[in-house]
Amino acid sequence: MDYPAYLELVKQLNQYAHEYYELDQPTINDFEYDQLYKRLLAVEKEHPDWVEHDSPSQRVGGSVSTSFTKITHEIPLYSLSNAFSAEDLRAFDRRVKAVNQSARYVGEYKYDGLSISLSYKEGQLQYGATRGNGLVGEDITANLLTISGIPKHLEDDSFTGIVRGECYMPKEAFQGLNQLREEEGKPTFANPRNAAAGSLRQLDSRVTKERKLAVYLYQLLIPGQSMDQEKQLEKLAELGFPVNPAYITTSSIEEFIDYTKEMTEKRHSLPYEIDGLVLKVNDGQTQAEMGFTGKAPKWAIAYKFPAEMKASLLRDVEWTVGRTGVVTPTAVFDPVRLAGTTVQRASLHNVDFIRQKDLHEGDTIILFKAGDIIPEVDRVDKDKRSSGAKKIAVPTHCPACEEALLHLEDEVALRCLNPNCPAQLVEGMTHFASVDAMNMMGVGPKLIQQLVERGLLKTLSDWYRLTEEDLLDLPHIKEKSARNILEAIAKSTNRPLNALLFGLGIRHVGKNVAKLLAQHFLSSEALFKAEKEDLAIVEGIGEVMANTIYQYFQQKEVRELFDDFEKFGLQLTMEEEKVATDSPVTGLTIVLTGKLKQWTRSDLKKQLEKLGAKITGSVSKKTDLLIVGEDPGSKLDKAKTLGIEVWTEENLRDRLEGRL
Numbered sequence: 001m002d003y004p005a006y007l008e009l010v011k012q013l014n015q016y017a018h019e020y021y022e023l024d025q026p027t028i029n030d031f032e033y034d035q036l037y038k039r040l041l042a043v044e045k046e047h048p049d050w051v052e053h054d055s056p057s058q059r060v061g062g063s064v065s066t067s068f069t070k071i072t073h074e075i076p077l078y079s080l081s082n083a084f085s086a087e088d089l090r091a092f093d094r095r096v097k098a099v100n101q102s103a104r105y106v107g108e109y110k111y112d113g114l115s116i117s118l119s120y121k122e123g124q125l126q127y128g129a130t131r132g133n134g135l136v137g138e139d140i141t142a143n144l145l146t147i148s149g150i151p152k153h154l155e156d157d158s159f160t161g162i163v164r165g166e167c168y169m170p171k172e173a174f175q176g177l178n179q180l181r182e183e184e185g186k187p188t189f190a191n192p193r194n195a196a197a198g199s200l201r202q203l204d205s206r207v208t209k210e211r212k213l214a215v216y217l218y219q220l221l222i223p224g225q226s227m228d229q230e231k232q233l234e235k236l237a238e239l240g241f242p243v244n245p246a247y248i249t250t251s252s253i254e255e256f257i258d259y260t261k262e263m264t265e266k267r268h269s270l271p272y273e274i275d276g277l278v279l280k281v282n283d284g285q286t287q288a289e290m291g292f293t294g295k296a297p298k299w300a301i302a303y304k305f306p307a308e309m310k311a312s313l314l315r316d317v318e319w320t321v322g323r324t325g326v327v328t329p330t331a332v333f334d335p336v337r338l339a340g341t342t343v344q345r346a347s348l349h350n351v352d353f354i355r356q357k358d359l360h361e362g363d364t365i366i367l368f369k370a371g372d373i374i375p376e377v378d379r380v381d382k383d384k385r386s387s388g389a390k391k392i393a394v395p396t397h398c399p400a401c402e403e404a405l406l407h408l409e410d411e412v413a414l415r416c417l418n419p420n421c422p423a424q425l426v427e428g429m430t431h432f433a434s435v436d437a438m439n440m441m442g443v444g445p446k447l448i449q450q451l452v453e454r455g456l457l458k459t460l461s462d463w464y465r466l467t468e469e470d471l472l473d474l475p476h477i478k479e480k481s482a483r484n485i486l487e488a489i490a491k492s493t494n495r496p497l498n499a500l501l502f503g504l505g506i507r508h509v510g511k512n513v514a515k516l517l518a519q520h521f522l523s524s525e526a527l528f529k530a531e532k533e534d535l536a537i538v539e540g541i542g543e544v545m546a547n548t549i550y551q552y553f554q555q556k557e558v559r560e561l562f563d564d565f566e567k568f569g570l571q572l573t574m575e576e577e578k579v580a581t582d583s584p585v586t587g588l589t590i591v592l593t594g595k596l597k598q599w600t601r602s603d604l605k606k607q608l609e610k611l612g613a614k615i616t617g618s619v620s621k622k623t624d625l626l627i628v629g630e631d632p633g634s635k636l637d638k639a640k641t642l643g644i645e646v647w648t649e650e651n652l653r654d655r656l657e658g659r660l
Contacts, residue, residue, distance in 0.1 A: 001043050006050050007617075009040055013056045014602075034082065034304065050633070052601060057295070068138035068201070071129040075162060075221055077117055078134060079295055080278065080302040086257045089279065092301045093253035100286040106229040107248040107256050108218055109263075110276035110302050112193045113168030114200055116144065116215065123157035125150075130201070134295070143200055146209035149217075149242040156239055163241060165217035169196040170272050173212035185444035191373050192273050214272070217241040226284035249282065264305050268339060276304040307368035311381060312336040314363045317348065317392050321400045323427035323505055327414040329354060329392075331365065331377055339369040346375035351394055352412045358382075360389035400424075419557075426452050428505050432460050436511055437503030438492035442484050450474050459557075460504070461564035463489055497524065497574045500565070506552050508545045516540050517549070523573040524562050528553050584655040586612030591619050593636065594629030598649045611656075619644065627652055 001009075016033055037056060044051050051057070083089050096103050115131040128144035129137035144150050147167065169177070169192040177195060178188040189195035199211035220232040227235070230249060237243040250256055260277055267274050281287050281299040290298040312333040319327050329348040336343060346367060348354055357380055359365075364384040370376045397404055398416040400423035405414045416424065429448045433440040440463075451457040456470055466489065471482035495503075498518035502511050509517070520538045521527050530553070535546035552558060566572055590613050592601055599607070604627075605615045619626060619638045626632075626639040626646045639646055647655070 003047075003050055004617075006040075006043055006047070007052070009036065009043070010052050010055050013037060013040060017056055034084070037082075038084075048631075051595060051631075068130075068140060068203075070132075071127055071137050071139045073117060073129065073132075073135060073137060074119065076134050077115060077131045077137065077164065078292060078297055079131075080300055081293075081296045083279075083301050083303045084306075086260075089257055089260075089301070089303060090253055092279070096281055096286070096290070096299065099289055100281075100283065102251065103286055104249060104251045104282045105253075105256060106233075106280045106282050107250065107259055108278045108280070109216075109244060109246060109270075109274045110278045110304075111166040111168050111216060112191075112273040112275045113166040114193070114197045116140075116165060116167050116200075118144070118150065118163040118217075120154060120163065121160050123154040123159050125152045138201070140200055142205040143202060143208040146205050147213050147215055149215050151240060154239055159239060161220060161222040163217050163236065163239075164219040164221070165215055165241075167196055167200055167213055167215050168192065168272050169199065169211065170214055172271065173214075177211060181444075182446075184442070185447045186442060187444055215242055216244045218243070226288050228284045229280050229282045229287075231284075260303050260305075264308075267305065276302050278302050307370065308339050309366055309368050309378065310336045310338050311364055311366055312344075314359065314361070314365050317354075317359075319395050319399045321398060321416055321421060321423035321427075323424060323431050324507055325416040325418075325421065325424055327395065327398065327405060327416060331359075333365060333367075336367065338367060338375065343367070343369075343375045346377055348377065350412045351407070351414060354392050354394075359392050360385060361392065362386060362389055398423075422452065425457070429457050429460070429463075431505050432463070432503040433492075434503070437499055438463075438495050439499070440485075440488045440492050442481075442488055447474070447477075447485070459561060459564075461561055461568065464493070464564075464568040464570075493569045493571070495571060497522075497571055500524075500570060500572075504552075507548050509549065513541060513545065518574055519576075522576055524565075525572070528559065528562070583611040583613075585625070588624040589614045589616055589622055590625045590627060591616055591623050591635060591639075592627050592629075594632035596629040596649060598653065 013033070013036055016036075040055070041057060044055065044057055083092060116128060117131070117137065118128045119126040125141070125145075127139055128141045128150065129139055131137055144167070145152055171192065174189070174192040174195050181188050189198065195211070196213060199208050199213055202208045217236050218233065220227065220236050233243050233247065248256070248259055250259075256277075256279055263274075263277060279301050281290065287297070287299040292298060312335075314331055314333050316332040318330045318332055320330065321327055328350070331346045331348050333344055333346070348357075348359070357377060359377075359380060362385075364381040366378045366381060368376055368378050395405060395414070398418065398421060401416065401418050401421040403416050403418035403421065405416055407414055418424075426445070426449055429452060430445055432438055433443045433448065448457065451466075451470075451474075454474075456462065456466060466486065468479075468482045468486060471477050471485055472479065477485075496518070498511075498515040501509065501517055502514035516538055517527065517535075521530060527549075530550070532543075532546050532550045535541055535549050536543050538546075541549070562572065585608055590608060592604060592615065596604060608615055616623065619635050619642065621642060623639070623642070623644050626635060626644055628636055628646060628648055636646065
C-alpha cells in the first residue's frame with residue numbers, strides 16, 4: 001500500500017466511525033470494519049512515519065454531536081483493543097505476565113450498546129454523558145434518569161466518583177419497538193445497539209422513557225484510589241447500581257479461552273446482545289503500572305466472537321430493483337437459526353458474486369452473519385451438489401417493469417434504465433423522505449408504496465401536492481396521522497440545499513458530495529448553468545462524477561422539477577460561508593504533514609480554508625507554505641529543496657494570534 005492509499009483508508013475508516021458513533025447509522029457491519037482496521041494497524045506498523053494524528057488508531061472512537069451540550073470527561077473514557085483469536089489472547093497474557101507473573105483476570109460480557117459515564121458528588125448525580133470521542137461526550141443526564149438503575153441520589157451520600165457502564169436495549173424491548181414502528185409505517189431499527197443509541201440520544205426524554213432501556217455498570221473510578229476490578233463490581237452493587245453477576249475470575253488464560261468457546265455457543269440465549277467478552281487485569285496496581293496507549297488501556301482487551309456458520313438448502317434466487325435501477329439478487333433458503341435469529345434470505349450482491357461462489361440451483365450453502373447482524377453466503381458445499389444441478393439463471397429483463405436490463409462496462413451490477421420503473425420510483429421516494437435528505441418524520445416505506453400504487457407520487461414534487469383527503473383515503477390512516485404527515489412534509493421545505501441535492505438520488509452524489517456542490521455553487525440555478533469543467537474543479541468531484549451531475553441537470557424533466565420546487569417554497573439557495581481576507585494565510589497554498597498535536601488534520605484544514613487558504617495534498621512549485629507536525633517525512637525534504645517556507649504548529653498558532 002502506498003501513502004495516498006493509506007490516507008484514503010484513514011478517511012474511509014473515519015467516515016465509518018462517524019456513521020457508527022455520531023449518526024448511529026452504520027453503513028458497514030462490525031466484522032467488515034474490524035478487517036479494515038486490522039489492515040490499517042498493519043500498514044502503520046510497517047510505516048510508522050505515515051501515522052496521521054486523526055487516524056482511528058490514535059483516537060478513542062466517535063466524534064461529538066452538536067445536538068447536546070458537551071461534557072469534558074474528568075477521566076478519559078478509553079475504548080478497548082480487540083482480540084480475534086486464542087493466540088491474540090495468549091499474546092495479551094504474555095504482556096501482562098511480563099509485568100506481574102501472578103496476575104489474575106476478571107472476564108465480563110462485552111455488551112452491544114452505548115457506553116455511558118456518570119459523575120457523582122457526595123451521593124448526587126452531577127451529569128451523565130456518552131463516550132463521544134473519549135475526551136468530550138454529550139450530556140444526556142435527563143435521558144439516563146428515565147432508566148431504571150440510574151439513581152439521581154445515592155443512599156451513600158459520601159460517595160464521590162465516576163461510574164461507567166453500558167446502556168443497552170433488551171431483545172424483547174427491541175422486538176416490541178420494531179413491531180410498533182412497523183405498524184406505524186416508520187423505518188425499523190437494524191439491531192438493538194442502533195435502537196439503544198437512537199433512544200438514548202432523543203432530545204425529548206419522554207421518548208427515551210418509552211423505549212425500555214437497561215444498563216449494567218462495570219467501572220468505578222474514585223480520585224486518588226486504585227481499586228481491583230472485582231472490588232469495583234462489589235462496590236457498585238453495594239451502592240445500588242445494576243451489576244451483572246455473570247463474570248469470572250481466573251489466573252489462567254487457557255481457562256478464559258475455554259470460557260470464550262462456551263459463551264460463543266450460549267450468548268444467543270441471553271436476553272440482551274453481547275458481541276464478545278472483555279478480559280481485564282484484576283489488580284489495580286498492575287493496571288496502573290501497565291497504563292494506556294493513546295486510545296486504550298494496556299491491561300484490558302476485548303475478545304470478539306467469531307461468526308457462527310450454518311448450512312441450508314438454496315431454494316430460489318429473487319431479483320429486486322433499487323433506487324438507481326440496480327437489480328440485486330437475494331438467496332432464499334430453508335429457514336435456519338443463526339446467531340440468535342431465524343433467517344431465510346441473504347443478499348447475493350451482484351452477478352459476479354454468484355459466479356465467484358459458483359452457485360447452482362438446490363445447492364447446500366454455508367451461511368454466517370457478518371457482524372452478527374447481516375446474513376451472508378460464505379461458500380457452497382459442492383460435495384452435496386446433485387449431478388444435474390443448473391447454474392443460477394440471470395434475468396435479461398427488469399422484474400418490476402420488464403424493460404431490458406443492461407450490464408454496463410464499468411459496473412458489476414445489472415441495471416434497469418427505465419425512468420418510470422415502479423420499483424425505482426418507490427425507492428427514490430423513500431430516499432427523498434429519509435432523515436439525511438428531506439427528513440419527513442413518520443413517513444415510512446409502506447405509506448410510500450401505497451401512495452405510488454395509487455398514482456399520488458409520480459415525481460418528487462408530488463410530495464407537496466398531497467392533501468389530507470389523499471391520505472385519509474389510504475387504509476389505517478386517521479386524521480391525526482394525516483395531519484402529522486402533512487406537517488412533516490411542510491417542514492421539509494426548510495431543509496437546506498445540500499439535503500435537497502442528496503435527496504434527488506443523483507448517481508454518485510452522496511451526502512458529502514451534495515454538501516460540496518451546495519457550498520460551491522450556492523444555488524440550484526448555478527448548477528443548471530454549470531459546465532462539466534465547472535463541476536470537475538470542485539474538490540472531491542472527478543471527471544466521471546462531474547459528467548453524471550452535468551447530464552442530470554441537462555434534463556428537461558429536472559428543470560421542470562425544480563420549477564415546482566421553487567413554487568412550493570423549497571430552499572434552492574444557501575449563503576456563502578464567509579472567508580477571511582486579511583489573515584496571515586489568506587491566498588496561500590498550504591500543505592500539511594506529520595503528526596499534528598494541537599489540531600486534527602480535518603479541523604485545521606477547515607480553519608485554514610475559512611481564513612482564505614487553499615489546502616493541497618502534495619508539495620510542488622505552487623506550494624507557498626508547509627505546516628509540519630512530528631515526523632514530517634519526505635514532504636519536508638522536498639519543501640526545503642524547493643525553498644518553500646516551513647512553519648511548525650507553534651509558528652502557525654503565533655501567527656494566527658498575532659504574536660509574530
